[in-house]
Amino acid sequence: MAEKKIKLPETEEGAVIFNVPFPEDLSQLKKMAPIIIKHHYEIDYIHSYGQDSPFFAGLANGKLLGTKCSKCGYTYGTPRLDCMECGGECDWIELPKEGYIHTFTICYYGSEEFLKETPFILILVEWPGVDTLFLSRLVGVDPKEASLDWVGMKVRAQFKRLSKFKPTDVYFVPAGKKNK
Amino acid sequence: MLPVYMISGGVSKFTKARPDVTFQRMVKEAYDYALKDIGLEPGRAFEIVDGTIASYFSDHFTRQLKAGSMVQDYLGLCPRPSKRIEGGGATGGLAFQSGWEAVASGRYDVCVVYGFETMSHVNTWKGNEFIALASDTNFDYPVGGFYSGYYAMMVVRHMKEFKTSVEQMALVSVKNHCNAFHNPYAQKRMKIKIEDVRNSEMVAWPLTMLDICTMSDGAAVAILASEKALEKYKLTDKPVKITGVGGGLDAMRMADRPHRDVILLPHEKAEDYKGLKYPGVHSFRAGRVASKEAYRMAGITNPLGDLDFIELHDAYTSSEIQTYEDMGLCRYGEGGRFVEAGKPFMPGIDYGYKFPEQGKIPVNPSGGLIACGHPVGATGIMQAVFAFWQLQGTIGKHFGNDFLQIKNARRGAIHSHAGTGTYVVVSILERGF
Numbered sequence: 121m122a123e124k125k126i127k128l129p130e131t132e133e134g135a136v137i138f139n140v141p142f143p144e145d146l147s148q149l150k151k152m153a154p155i156i157i158k159h160h161y162e163i164d165y166i167h168s169y170g171q172d173s174p175f176f177a178g179l180a181n182g183k184l185l186g187t188k189c190s191k192c193g194y195t196y197g198t199p200r201l202d203c204m205e206c207g208g209e210c211d212w213i214e215l216p217k218e219g220y221i222h223t224f225t226i227c228y229y230g231s232e233e234f235l236k237e238t239p240f241i242l243i244l245v246e247w248p249g250v251d252t253l254f255l256s257r258l259v260g261v262d263p264k265e266a267s268l269d270w271v272g273m274k275v276r277a278q279f280k281r282l283s284k285f286k287p288t289d290v291y292f293v294p295a296g297k298k299n300k
Numbered sequence: 301m302l303p304v305y306m307i308s309g310g311v312s313k314f315t316k317a318r319p320d321v322t323f324q325r326m327v328k329e330a331y332d333y334a335l336k337d338i339g340l341e342p343g344r345a346f347e348i349v350d351g352t353i354a355s356y357f358s359d360h361f362t363r364q365l366k367a368g369s370m371v372q373d374y375l376g377l378c379p380r381p382s383k384r385i386e387g388g389g390a391t392g393g394l395a396f397q398s399g400w401e402a403v404a405s406g407r408y409d410v411c412v413v414y415g416f417e418t419m420s421h422v423n424t425w426k427g428n429e430f431i432a433l434a435s436d437t438n439f440d441y442p443v444g445g446f447y448s449g450y451y452a453m454m455v456v457r458h459m460k461e462f463k464t465s466v467e468q469m470a471l472v473s474v475k476n477h478c479n480a481f482h483n484p485y486a487q488k489r490m491k492i493k494i495e496d497v498r499n500s501e502m503v504a505w506p507l508t509m510l511d512i513c514t515m516s517d518g519a520a521v522a523i524l525a526s527e528k529a530l531e532k533y534k535l536t537d538k539p540v541k542i543t544g545v546g547g548g549l550d551a552m553r554m555a556d557r558p559h560r561d562v563i564l565l566p567h568e569k570a571e572d573y574k575g576l577k578y579p580g581v582h583s584f585r586a587g588r589v590a591s592k593e594a595y596r597m598a599g600i601t602n603p604l605g606d607l608d609f610i611e612l613h614d615a616y617t618s619s620e621i622q623t624y625e626d627m628g629l630c631r632y633g634e635g636g637r638f639v640e641a642g643k644p645f646m647p648g649i650d651y652g653y654k655f656p657e658q659g660k661i662p663v664n665p666s667g668g669l670i671a672c673g674h675p676v677g678a679t680g681i682m683q684a685v686f687a688f689w690q691l692q693g694t695i696g697k698h699f700g701n702d703f704l705q706i707k708n709a710r711r712g713a714i715h716s717h718a719g720t721g722t723y724v725v726v727s728i729l730e731r732g733f
Binding site for chain 1: 423426428429432440444445446448452459460501502504505507551553554555556558559581
């Protein structure tokens with residue numbers, strides 16, 4: 121019952137048609153099957169990273185940046201310029217290259233944009249002394265060997281040489297011995 | 301605040317796709333059902349409805365802005381006032397509470413809350429992309445935005461922290477699909493075993509296809525009324541009173557969730573949670589505060605004993621287990637064992653397993669999101685309608701069979717949840733007759 125049905129994949133190309141059959145008797149119209157058309161939608165956004173921009177500049181220059189509140193000292197593994205703890209303004213700091221896997225998953229499916237990259241591994245990275253985590257990709261492990269033992273694995277940040285100005289400009293690889 | 305009652309409800313059959321109708325007519329199906337159930341003619345309804353709340357999540361799915369006003373005119377409710385509510389997966393639950401607010405404040409005496417979603421208008425993976433846009437588009441979405449992946453990471457941490465097992469999660473799927481077998485409104489009605497869940501395709505480790513709800517088209521309607529309207533119009537002799545509402549929020553980025561002390565419910569002690577860092581990514585702090593507020597308002601001090609059933613937001617089997625804990629049905633960390641003991645299963649239904657404590661508090665007697673489907677804007681209202689019928693004792697009338705009717709159900713909770721635990725709302729409903 122739970123097995124995948126055997127069927128051809130549905131695709132979204134089709135014929136262009138400019139007319140359909142039409143009954144003489146209008147009372148038949150309520151029985152008509154729905155007309156389903158393809159509607160293309162595409163858009164380019166002019167997206168500003170705003171106050172988060174230095175993070176992306178950091179990645180392009182091989183630095184992983186977080187922030188630290190100048191008032192209460194709360195430290196963010198994913199940067200935000202204004203502290204959600206005390207409302208103070210944060211300063212930019214460089215995070216250690218090495219951290220630990222707080223949790224992970226392996227995506228065998230994904231959103232359409234990332235479907236071609238499956239299976240890929242998502243991790244949340246933690247650092248001692250840093251109050252919040254950071255979402256990234258892990259490469260260099262075999263998805264088939266996934267186990268809870270991966271939690272706590274020491275990982276090291278690597279950077280793309282040709283920056284795309286996306287958070288994926290940084291990714292993590294195993295860094296050796298396990299932490300806990 | 302004035303007392304608020306639910307007096308009727310309706311649900312369209314949730315299904316993968318409804319190409320035969322547009323969203324307006326899908327809502328009308330649910331609306332007409334709700335009117336018919338209390339013998340209210342549409343023309344008369346127009347005379348007594350003071351305003352409406354429109355509930356739908358994604359403008360991307362609809363590809364139609366201001367869809368709410370199009371529903372309003374299709375239902376023949378212009379020029380009555382209306383507003384649209386949106387809050388991710390919790391949209392329906394938030395809209396229901398907005399309806400409550402409108403009546404409790406005295407602004408409306410009769411308020412129609414309608415919700416819908418048309419998710420079939422794009423393929424499943426594009427749909428997942430639209431949903432993933434409900435995560436930080438600077439830091440989270442571009443890394444591989446996929447909600448099943450986010451929830452998988454949350455439950456991996458739950459497994460690590462509390463030894464929750466994939467078999468325990470699979471039991472939630474067994475329960476909800478098997479319950480839905482008796483619910484004609486549900487999208488997926490099937491009797492399955494733990495092995496079926498584990499052998500179905502892996503989506504985001506450790507969650508399989510059968511651990512996860514599906515995309516749906518559907519609509520639901522709840523009609524709320526004041527005490528004054530109840531007496532004046534005499535539309536039902538089986539009203540259900542909304543006795544508690546609560547809500548909470550957490551940081552959009554899972555990475556930002558704090559690691560502190562547990563927020564305690566009245567029946568819990570700080571000693572229960574020595575050394576537990578909370579909520580981290582393993583628990584939903586917003587679900588805890590929403591429960592706490594709703595319980596306080598309804599005078600609930602021991603949810604396990606004080607509630608007869610719960611319809612909760614099981615977009616994932618894992619999040620149902622995590623929600624048992626947030627709602628205080630068991631302690632944090634005990635959710636896996638809670639389902640393993642059979643406590644959230646229906647009494648008297650054969651699931652193919654023997655449980656020591658089956659039927660302690662039925663959770664998702666309708667089949668939940670996993671089996672009923674999750675047309676986002678309709679989902680929370682669907683829960684309200686199923687809870688309403690439970691409390692009226694009219695499940696048999698509406699489902700065509702009595703298997704899922706909880707005997708003498710007097711008080712139930714509905715729970716609606718958005719984006720990895722960002723918006724969460726809990727409402728308490730009680731028999732009002």
